[in-house]
Amino acid sequence: MSEYYWAMCDWTYKFNIFCDEILPKYTIPIEGQVLQLGVAYGLGLEKLSALYGKDRTLGLDIENPLRHPLCEIYDCSKPPKDRDLAFVHIDPGSAYKPEFKEMRINLIKWATSNILKDGILITAGRNRAKKCLNWDVEKHLENNNFEISYPEDHLSQDSINLLKETKQGVEDQIIAIKR
Numbered sequence: 128m129s130e131y132y133w134a135m136c137d138w139t140y141k142f143n144i145f146c147d148e149i150l151p152k153y154t155i156p157i158e159g160q161v162l163q164l165g166v167a168y169g170l171g172l173e174k175l176s177a178l179y180g181k182d183r184t185l186g187l188d189i190e191n192p193l194r195h196p197l198c199e200i201y202d203c204s205k206p207p208k209d210r211d212l213a214f215v216h217i218d219p220g221s222a223y224k225p226e227f228k229e230m231r232i233n234l235i236k237w238a239t240s241n242i243l244k245d246g247i248l249i250t251a252g253r254n255r256a257k258k259c260l261n262w263d264v265e266k267h268l269e270n271n272n273f274e275i276s277y278p279e280d281h282l283s284q285d286s287i288n289l290l291k292e293t294k295q296g297v298e299d300q301i302i303a304i305k306r
């Protein structure tokens with residue numbers, strides 16, 4: 128695993144904070160998979176399985192350095208097979224690096240057409256991420272009947288400040304619920 132991910136994806140990674148402070152506010156559909164695309168060390172995947180149950184939780188990544196039992200090796204350059212999704216976190220590679228742009232856009236489109244009513248989609252897509260992707264993720268989600276909110280609508284100012292200090296792009300994140 129590259130130094131880039133090693134440095135970033137520890138317990139202070141934004142998604143871990145979202146799992147602690149945002150996801151418990153919502154109820155996701157009873158049916159459907161809980162899917163994380165881009166798993167790194169599996170810390171977020173572990174939190175998802177604790178929240179929603181390990182029987183329905185799956186992570187896909189080209190690597191699984193800590194051999195998380197719920198992570199399968201998969202290259203997300205090709206969207207996975209269609210399935211019902213109750214939750215999806217789209218986080219492979221980086222929204223800021225051109226080599227991942229097409230993959231991320233394709234995965235957002237794929238997830239949009241697989242997610243169930245009241246399912247949650249989390250990804251990067253506004254501010255700097257929107258510019259790097261050169262695609263209006265929010266417009267796409269709104270056109271597909273998602274209700275959008277942002278980390279700052281949910282997190283305490285202390286958590287937002289901490290995340291901003293670590294420059295993880297929390298201001299680029301979108302939390303979208305399919306209605």
Ligand SMILES: C[S@@+](CC[C@H](N)C(=O)[O-])C[C@H]1O[C@@H](n2cnc3c(N)ncnc32)[C@H](O)[C@@H]1O
Nearest residue numbers: 136142165166167171188189202203218219220
């Ligand atoms: C930002 S980290 C993911 C962090 C993770 N979501 C978490 O909550 O800790 C990005 C991950 O994307 C993975 N990745 C990069 N290219 C990929 C690809 N083509 N398919 C699947 N995963 C990929 C990397 O191996 C890395 O683990």
